[in-house]
Amino acid sequence: MPSLRKDILMMLGEGAIRLLTFRSLFTLGWLSNYPTYYRAIGRLEREGLLRKTKRSRDAYLRITSQGRQFLERSRSRRRETPPPWDRRWRLVIFDIPEKQRDLRRRLRRHLAAWGFGRVQRSVWISPHDYQDQILDVARRAGLTPCVFHLTVEKFSVPDNRRLAEAFWDIRGLQDRYRSLMRTYARKMAPPPAKGHTAAMLHRRSLRNLEWDYLAILSRDPQLPEDLLPANWAGAAARRFVERCRGRLSRTLPYDARGRTLRVRSDTLCPIR
Numbered sequence: 001m002p003s004l005r006k007d008i009l010m011m012l013g014e015g016a017i018r019l020l021t022f023r024s025l026f027t028l029g030w031l032s033n034y035p036t037y038y039r040a041i042g043r044l045e046r047e048g049l050l051r052k053t054k055r056s057r058d059a060y061l062r063i064t065s066q067g068r069q070f071l072e073r074s075r076s077r078r079r080e081t082p083p084p085w086d087r088r089w090r091l092v093i094f095d096i097p098e099k100q101r102d103l104r105r106r107l108r109r110h111l112a113a114w115g116f117g118r119v120q121r122s123v124w125i126s127p128h129d130y131q132d133q134i135l136d137v138a139r140r141a142g143l144t145p146c147v148f149h150l151t152v153e154k155f156s157v158p159d160n161r162r163l164a165e166a167f168w169d170i171r172g173l174q175d176r177y178r179s180l181m182r183t184y185a186r187k188m189a190p191p192p193a194k195g196h197t198a199a200m201l202h203r204r205s206l207r208n209l210e211w212d213y214l215a216i217l218s219r220d221p222q223l224p225e226d227l228l229p230a231n232w233a234g235a236a237a238r239r240f241v242e243r244c245r246g247r248l249s250r251t252l253p254y255d256a257r258g259r260t261l262r263v264r265s266d267t268l269c270p271i272r
Contacts, residue, residue: 002074002211005040009049009071010207012063075211076218079115082128085224091150092116092124092134096143103141110137115221117167125167127224164227176216177233181240184209188244206248213241 002010041061044050049067053060092111096104108124114133116124131149138147157163164170187205220234228234 001208004036005044005049006071006074007204007208008037008040008044009063009067011204012050012061013068013071076214078214078217079113079220079222082115082222085127085226086129087226088127088129089152089155090126090129090131091119091152092126092147093150094122094143094147096122096146100143103143106141107137107143107147110134115223117164117221119167126221127227128222160227161229164223168221168223170229173216173220174229174233177237180209180212180216180237181233183212184240184244188247202248206244209241209244213237 041050044067045052047066048064049070051062051064053062094104094107096107110133111124112118114126114130115128116126116130119125129151131151134147134149135144138144155163184205188202188209216237217234225232
């Protein structure tokens, strides 16, 4: 779930919401943490992520371009869907001197970002072909003589699923996906009330669901189906998120052109 600061910015970015009235703070669940909320507003303003303006006797908040950029940088990135598995394994083996340990750490970060599983500290494995990317990173870092990319037809282990469980946290991902669905099953149920407030809260729940789903997906190595359990929770979580998106589109109000209405028509949030 996004932090309070990110939650405030996302609320501001989606449309005008009365964030600082007693009723809205209670509705959003922030009233019990009132001082922290105001401190977060002050810090966001000092960092240039939101701006206050005056209208008559009221003050308003508006997200800035820096605030939008901050949100974009903070959002987890899902890995690109790899091509179909050719049933070969890729091993990356390297022996990088201790004096180049910073470059060694950088290479490991790249391998982890591409979804490689760690066999040993200097031996990594993947079912997907990232040879061009790996050789490019090694070349730019001056590590070409130290990095080796191997393509392996098969291992002595007969069960590929057991092999995958040895090098990736399949069970941990299963638990996180299932926990996500349990957590949001109630929150994403059809709202009991209608109107802008109910629509705003439902939209917020979907936004938080997508934020948490992407956080898990960014750690998912996107392994081929042949390497995953038959009851893989990642596929169920994807369908769950899609159903929630479809359900929300049926409950939010629309204008005459079929566009989703914002909670209010402008992009300012009054402070009472």
